[in-house]
Amino acid sequence: MFKRLPEADEATIEFHFDGQAYRAVAGDSLAAALLANGIGQFGRNAADNSPRGPHCMIGNCFDCLVLLADGRTAQACLTPVAAGMRVRPYDPATAGSPE
Amino acid sequence: MNATVDVELAVIGGGPAGLAAATLAAEGGASVLLLDEQASPGGQIYRNIEAVCDRRPAIAAALGDDYRGGLELVRAFRRSGAGYRPRASVWEIAGDGALAVVGDGGAEVLRARRLLVATGAAERPVPVPGWTLPGVMTVGAAQTLLKASGLAAGEAVIAGCGPLVLLFALQSIAVGAPPRAVLLSEGFGDYLRALPHLPRAVGSLDLLAKGWGWLRQLKSSGVEVVTGVSAVAARGGSAVDGVGFITGGGRRDIDAGLLLLHQGLVPNGHLLRAAGCAQEWDPAQACWRTRRNSWGATSRNDIAVAGDCAGIGGALAAAEAGRLSALDALYRLGHIGRAARNGRALPMAAALRRHLRPRPLLEALYRPPAEVLRPTAPDTVVCRCEGVRLAALTELRGLGVPGPNQAKAFSRCGMGPCQGRLCEATVGRLLSDEPPLAGRTPQTYTIRPPARPVTVGQVAALDGLAEPAGEVSGMLDR
Amino acid sequence: MTANGGPVEVAVVGGGLVGAALAYGLARRGRSILLLDEGDVALRASRGNFGLVWVQGKGRGLPAYALWSQRSARLWAELAAQLREDTAIDVGHSQRGGALIAMSEEELAGFGEMLAEISEAVGPENYEHELLDHDGLAKLIPGLGPDVPGGSFTPYDGHVNPLRLLRALHAGFQTAGGDYRPRARLAHIEAVEGGFELRSQAGTFEAGKLVIAAGLATPDLARQVAVEAPIHPVHGQLLITERAAPRLAIPTNIVRQTDEGGFQIGYSNDELGYVTGTRLGVLRDIAHNAVRALPYLAGLRILRTWGALRIMTPDGFPIYARSTEHPGAFVFACHSGVTLAAVHAMICPGWIDGDGIPEEQACFSPERFDVQTTA
Numbered sequence: 011m012f013k014r015l016p017e018a019d020e021a022t023i024e025f026h027f028d029g030q031a032y033r034a035v036a037g038d039s040l041a042a043a044l045l046a047n048g049i050g051q052f053g054r055n056a057a058d059n060s061p062r063g064p065h066c067m068i069g070n071c072f073d074c075l076v077l078l079a080d081g082r083t084a085q086a087c088l089t090p091v092a093a094g095m096r097v098r099p100y101d102p103a104t105a106g107s108p109e
Numbered sequence: 110m111n112a113t114v115d116v117e118l119a120v121i122g123g124g125p126a127g128l129a130a131a132t133l134a135a136e137g138g139a140s141v142l143l144l145d146e147q148a149s150p151g152g153q154i155y156r157n158i159e160a161v162c163d164r165r166p167a168i169a170a171a172l173g174d175d176y177r178g179g180l181e182l183v184r185a186f187r188r189s190g191a192g193y194r195p196r197a198s199v200w201e202i203a204g205d206g207a208l209a210v211v212g213d214g215g216a217e218v219l220r221a222r223r224l225l226v227a228t229g230a231a232e233r234p235v236p237v238p239g240w241t242l243p244g245v246m247t248v249g250a251a252q253t254l255l256k257a258s259g260l261a262a263g264e265a266v267i268a269g270c271g272p273l274v275l276l277f278a279l280q281s282i283a284v285g286a287p288p289r290a291v292l293l294s295e296g297f298g299d300y301l302r303a304l305p306h307l308p309r310a311v312g313s314l315d316l317l318a319k320g321w322g323w324l325r326q327l328k329s330s331g332v333e334v335v336t337g338v339s340a341v342a343a344r345g346g347s348a349v350d351g352v353g354f355i356t357g358g359g360r361r362d363i364d365a366g367l368l369l370l371h372q373g374l375v376p377n378g379h380l381l382r383a384a385g386c387a388q389e390w391d392p393a394q395a396c397w398r399t400r401r402n403s404w405g406a407t408s409r410n411d412i413a414v415a416g417d418c419a420g421i422g423g424a425l426a427a428a429e430a431g432r433l434s435a436l437d438a439l440y441r442l443g444h445i446g447r448a449a450r451n452g453r454a455l456p457m458a459a460a461l462r463r464h465l466r467p468r469p470l471l472e473a474l475y476r477p478p479a480e481v482l483r484p485t486a487p488d489t490v491v492c493r494c495e496g497v498r499l500a501a502l503t504e505l506r507g508l509g510v511p512g513p514n515q516a517k518a519f520s521r522c523g524m525g526p527c528q529g530r531l532c533e534a535t536v537g538r539l540l541s542d543e544p545p546l547a548g549r550t551p552q553t554y555t556i557r558p559p560a561r562p563v564t565v566g567q568v569a570a571l572d573g574l575a576e577p578a579g580e581v582s583g584m585l586d587r
Numbered sequence: 588m589t590a591n592g593g594p595v596e597v598a599v600v601g602g603g604l605v606g607a608a609l610a611y612g613l614a615r616r617g618r619s620i621l622l623l624d625e626g627d628v629a630l631r632a633s634r635g636n637f638g639l640v641w642v643q644g645k646g647r648g649l650p651a652y653a654l655w656s657q658r659s660a661r662l663w664a665e666l667a668a669q670l671r672e673d674t675a676i677d678v679g680h681s682q683r684g685g686a687l688i689a690m691s692e693e694e695l696a697g698f699g700e701m702l703a704e705i706s707e708a709v710g711p712e713n714y715e716h717e718l719l720d721h722d723g724l725a726k727l728i729p730g731l732g733p734d735v736p737g738g739s740f741t742p743y744d745g746h747v748n749p750l751r752l753l754r755a756l757h758a759g760f761q762t763a764g765g766d767y768r769p770r771a772r773l774a775h776i777e778a779v780e781g782g783f784e785l786r787s788q789a790g791t792f793e794a795g796k797l798v799i800a801a802g803l804a805t806p807d808l809a810r811q812v813a814v815e816a817p818i819h820p821v822h823g824q825l826l827i828t829e830r831a832a833p834r835l836a837i838p839t840n841i842v843r844q845t846d847e848g849g850f851q852i853g854y855s856n857d858e859l860g861y862v863t864g865t866r867l868g869v870l871r872d873i874a875h876n877a878v879r880a881l882p883y884l885a886g887l888r889i890l891r892t893w894g895a896l897r898i899m900t901p902d903g904f905p906i907y908a909r910s911t912e913h914p915g916a917f918v919f920a921c922h923s924g925v926t927l928a929a930v931h932a933m934i935c936p937g938w939i940d941g942d943g944i945p946e947e948q949a950c951f952s953p954e955r956f957d958v959q960t961t962a
């Protein structure tokens with residue numbers, strides 16, 4: 011899928027998705043950080059539970075939703091990744107509940 | 110009523126239109142604040158331009174001269190003295206002109222004497238079977254990843270039409286990640302349809318030559334280019350693993366872990382529509398857009414528009430339109446007289462006309478195919494958020510549902526988090542132009558705040574609002 | 588000329604919850620029914636309401652209305668089952684009681700007085716209710732905000748998915764053979780021999796009987812059959828959040844969790860005329876109130892806020908009328924068309940089909956307003 015070009019490969023930040031540790035570049039959106047790590051499915055659709063991942067990358071489609079540690083949803087394409095961040099796949103059954 | 114005015118002119122959107130407008134207005138003596146959702150100025154075309162030009166020269170070179178050309182616009186903006194709020198999304202323009210903004214620090218209300226909306230465009234949704242599978246993205250999305258994070262789309266299948274398809278394919282080749290195949294929906298008929306527009310576009314032959322050049326370059330690069338493609342469909346289980354389509358040579362299927370779709374751009378108009386700015390149907394671009402005069406003034410006298418959010422014209426036209434709107438703002442704010450405004454506007458208006466000249470040709474050539482505007486496969490998901498398929502909408506037509514708003518109430522199409530951005534055009538076409546009536550335009554959803562996500566807690570904590578409750582926005586009189 | 592195949596027994600005007608419920612019930616009785624409605628964009632309270640099947644607090648000053656609401660609430664489960672059978676649509680009916688959340692001690696005391704008064708008027712055996720302090724209410728509503736003083740509970744209340752209800756009524760009507768005409772705004776009513784001639788946007792129709800249930804447009808139409816139906820619009824603004832895991836088991840006056848998972852939060856009451864827009868200040872106020880009531884709502888994203896117009900009579904109670912001059916013409920206008928959908932679909936069609944509005948429901952006649960002005 012996506013691969014980081016050598017020139018942009020400055021991965022220094024560690025973050026967690028679904029309990030696993032990954033590395034990202036400061037300034038990445040969460041979506042870019044996940045895609046760069048080979049993760050294409052970010053969660054499941056709230057209405058029909060189908061697998062979803064980012065589609066538009068400009069905040070319009072809401073298919074990049076993930077859950078933050080406190081249960082809030084976030085659009086991964088608009089949310090900057092931060093060191094130590096813990097995110098989970100979006101799942102309608104746990105949305106709104108803390109980890 | 111809280112009368113505190115924070116600035117004279119607030120500009121929403123930091124693409125070419127917003128940057129050019131904010132720069133000119135600030136240089137003209139107005140107090141200006143530019144609010145933009147992105148982390149750095151540039152908008153969609155010049156996304157992340159400062160960092161890329163500064164630290165990633167090879168990527169900058171691959172993105173090309175048109176990209177690097179935006180740096181001057183951003184530098185002029187940085188020098189202009191205009192205020193700048195990155196990562197700030199405007200989620201409502203209230204009835205009294207108050208701007209509701211949400212950013213890292215929560216939600217707040219700002220006030221400006223005039224507003225310029227320059228929120229740009231979004232890619233036209235391409236509802237094909239399987240387009241909700243992870244790994245099916247838009248071409249612009251993949252390009253955004255390249256600009257913002259230096260991610261290359263390896264082995265992608267690119268399908269659709271429009272300049273961005275060719276441009277991104279070449280950019281991918283330039284960064285060493287050529288696409289597996291480029292499937293162009295345009296065919297011989299499109300070229301024939303475009304021919305009559307050629308004479309008018311002659312003044313901008315350079316641009317046309319560039320387009321043809323791109324296509325030639327792509328064809329000679331060794332990447333498979335297929336033209337006249339239809340019936341594109343993504344297949345896969347939990348992610349896309351292939352794409353099927355029909356060409357002159359029959360039905361084909363290619364394996365693909367990444368499918369990138371693109372069928373042109375449509376204005377990003379929800380903020381304006383929720384604010385009650387009158388809209389008009391643009392038949393050539395097959396989309397709704399905000400009605401405005403040559404200064405960008407809308408039907409609301411405190412709001413102007415510029416750039417692609419008022420109709421697709423491209424980056425150069427957007428910047429010129431931004432300047433014209435800024436001149437008008439300076440005039441209305443009392444910084445310059447009418448004669449000065451009109452005098453300074455002349456060369457800008459001429460440049461704008463020049464930039465817009467090739468549009469009819471491009472629109473005829475890159476018209477989205479009927480199957481994209483009106484999907485026919487019954488299991489195609491039309492509303493991604495609510496998973497509403499074409500078959501469900503067909504059933505509603507059987508119930509006599511008169512249009513998209515009733516369809517929405519009955520099926521939840523358009524009710525999810527994107528609030529219809531990705532399905533309204535499709536639902537409008539499916540439910541309002543049958544039987545086809547001459548001159549009838551597709552109806553659309555009623556759009557309401559918030560235009561961007563904001564939490565209950567953030568809204569609950571708002572202060573600086575008019576008391577008791579402010580003016581009604583987006584009113585419907587009868 | 589008739590715009591369809593020929594005259595019908597009854598024409599119902601207005602495809603909102605009231606008209607659609609009546610039309611559905613009439614069609615189920617085997618009548619040939621025509622339902623005239625406007626197009627896609629219309630003032631249609633039925634697309635913008637809060638979805639409560641609600642008894643608590645209804646009927647202060649008119650015990651008959653309290654009993655009428657209760658009768659509908661009792662019939663609701665049957666309506667939901669019938670709709671499921673006729674249309675396979677689940678309208679999301681859930682009726683396990685509901686709570687009024689008081690945001691101040693005064694409000695709590697007010698709820699107490701109100702419920703006591705209604706209970707007295709309709710007979711305590713008909714009006715089970717409880718006044719609760721903070722801890723009592725928090726048992727029903729886990730996560731209740733710490734500064735909520737308390738509230739009240741009655742077992743009759745519930746909620747439905749009001750949009751699926753509207754769809755189910757339309758689908759059920761058509762399954763039972765009804766003829767639905769959208770984009771058919773009725774402009775002119777002519778009483779003719781044996782019925783009415785109806786001139787609409789979609790042509791002229793003929794019907795033996797006429798039922799006017801056109802929401803806010805009712806007064807103009809009712810006047811054409813010599814009925815005065817004094818109603819006016821009252822603006823309500825609401826919001827809906829993104830979906831979340833189930834958390835709020837019963838509906839309340841401030842917030843309910845829909846069967847889809849979103850929290851619907853209400854609502855304002857303002858006289859703004861015929862506008863359906865929204866106000867930022869009202870959005871802030873309802874959000875603020877909701878976070879005080881249920882602090883866990885703070886982190887949820889708002890998907891949309893909207894305004895809708897209530898169809899309000901001077902005293903808030905329904906108007907049900909049969910024209911004296913044109914006995915084949917009926918007028919139905921009310922607030923609380925969700926709550927009353929069951930009686931509208933299951934009881935009132937019998938009135939239209941039979942001998943007219945029963946004596947004990949005469950209190951809903953608009954003549955009550957004449958009496959007030961002359962008294």
Ligand SMILES: Cc1cc2nc3c(=O)[nH]c(=O)nc-3n(C[C@H](O)[C@H](O)[C@H](O)COP(=O)(O)OP(=O)(O)OC[C@H]3O[C@@H](n4cnc5c(N)ncnc54)[C@H](O)[C@@H]3O)c2cc1C
Pocket residue numbers: 068121122123124125126127144145146147151152153154155175197198199200227228229230231232249250252253273276374377380415416417418422423424427560561
């Ligand atoms: C994904 C994508 C990629 C593109 N790539 C190219 C390209 O490579 N070459 C090319 O010629 N054209 C490209 N285009 C077209 C190009 O974007 C436009 O022609 C041009 O940028 C229009 O300029 P603008 O100023 O009108 O809007 P934009 O450049 O789109 O700028 C609008 C800005 O407003 C911001 N914004 C939107 N809504 C809000 C809000 N509510 N609050 C705050 N900020 C907001 C956006 O984040 C954005 O920064 C692309 C378009 C898209 C959508």
Ligand SMILES: Cc1cc2nc3c(=O)[nH]c(=O)nc-3n(C[C@H](O)[C@H](O)[C@H](O)COP(=O)(O)OP(=O)(O)OC[C@H]3O[C@@H](n4cnc5c(N)ncnc54)[C@H](O)[C@@H]3O)c2cc1C
Pocket residue numbers: 600601602603604605606607623624625626629630631632633634635636637638639640641771772773774800801802803804805808822823824825854895896897898920921922923924925926927
């Ligand atoms: C904010 C709000 C919250 C509410 N909450 C609740 C609640 O929780 N519980 C509850 O029970 N009730 C509630 N209600 C009330 C309920 O929504 C209404 O009582 C009910 O929807 C009214 O239905 P109606 O059919 O009378 O009117 P409408 O839904 O307004 O429908 C009128 C119909 O008539 C059509 N029409 C108008 N003129 C013509 C014409 N000339 N010819 C043909 N057709 C015409 C219109 O297009 C429309 O379809 C609420 C209302 C609001 C506004």
Ligand code: FES
Pocket residue numbers: 041063064065066067068069070071072073074075085086087088
């Ligand atoms: S990818 Fe579309 S909203 Fe994030």
